[in-house]
Every structure is written in structure tokens, then in C-alpha cells.
Amino acid sequence: MAKGVTTSIRITSRASVKVRESFYTIEYCEERSIPEDADIVEERQALWDTCNGEVDKQLEDIINSFK
Numbered sequence: 001m002a003k004g005v006t007t008s009i010r011i012t013s014r015a016s017v018k019v020r021e022s023f024y025t026i027e028y029c030e031e032r033s034i035p036e037d038a039d040i041v042e043e044r045q046a047l048w049d050t051c052n053g054e055v056d057k058q059l060e061d062i063i064n065s066f067k
Helices: 040-065
Strands: 008-019 022-033
Touching (some): 008 040
């Protein structure tokens, strides 16, 4: 059985959108150090939520700038 311990996680979220005749791609990456006793599933979900939320906000800003 593996004995490795996760001490950090990094997630990258990326999305593209076409506005009129141009494509815009947004990417956001964040890395977090986590304590050994952390719930890794909970930590991953929280990081996914943060990264996806950041990309969604940036895409919304781009789309709104063309309205």
C-alpha cells in the first residue's frame, strides 16, 4: 500500500468563449498547502470552486464588455 501523504494541491481551470468573431480563453491556477489531517476531498472541492468561480467571473467581464 502506498504511503505518500498529500501536502499540497494545485488546480487549473480553463474556459473559452467566442464573442462576435474573436475567441477568448481564460485560465486560472491556484495551489494550496494543506495539513496532513485535512479532508482532501473537501479541500479539492473548495479549490475547484475557487478556481472555477474566478474563471467564470473573468468570462462574465469579457462578455459584459461587449454589451
